[in-house]
Amino acid sequence: MKINIIGRKVNLRNNFKELAEKKLAKFDRIFxxxxxxxVTVTVERNRQTVEITIRQRGAIFRAENTAMDMNEALDHCVSALGRQMRRNKTRLEKAKKVDPGMEFADSYYDEPEEELQVVxxxxxxxxxxxxxxAIMQMNMLDHEFFMFRDDVSGEINVVYRRKNGDYGLLVPDEK
Structure with missing residues (x-):
């Protein structure tokens, strides 16, 4: 797995980079x-946010955590990624075409498997x-997201409310 480590508003020390690479190396057997x-680290007002995104063949796993210490935030992100991978074990096996008997059990995967179901x-x-x-419609409905057809491109797009209160726009990729 190729690992990129980015620091925003912070110069990252080598020991943090080595720690991040060591923790993510545990996922090498899966990807x-x-x-x-x-791995993106952002520092704002003494709060340190670590965001980890892993991409493989269209599958995206993402975790983000904010803490006073970036090592603590990193630990929480790695743990959250482990839980996501545990929940999506069969999908990962199909995507990678690995041995179904492969062990996913380790300290990061202590959550029971849940069944995904459209209700x-x-x-x-x-x-x-x-x-x-679309944002105005979403706010009037008091929803977290709203799907619409863009008046310029004609594509289906989605606007959504981000955790910090800003808005995001999802646009289909040309690929």
Whole structure:
């Protein structure tokens, strides 16, 4: 797995980089060499945020944690990634085509397996509008996200409310 470590508003020490690489190396047996992991550390007002994103063949695993100490935030992120991988074990096995008997059990994977199930399907007309109007509609409905057809590109897009209160826009990739 290829690992990129990025520091925003902070100069990262070598011992943190080595620790991050050591902790992510535990996932090498799950991901192949084409996988890319990006560790981003941001420091704002004495709060340190660590975000880890692992991409492999269209599958994305992501965890983010904010703490007073970046090592603590890193530990929480690695633990969260382990839980995600445990929950998605069969999907990972199919994507990598590994031996189904492969051991996923370790201290990061102590959560019981859960069954994923769609409990409700809702249909609605997707209207043509711009992102600003979609945000307004989302706020009026008091939802966390809103799907719409972009008035410029004609593609289906999604606006969503981020944890910090800002808004995000999901746009289909050209690939």
């Amino acid at each position: 192949d060499q084409d996988a890319e992991a990006t 409700r399907t809702k249909r609605f007309a997707v209207k043509v509008m711009g992102p600003e109007e």
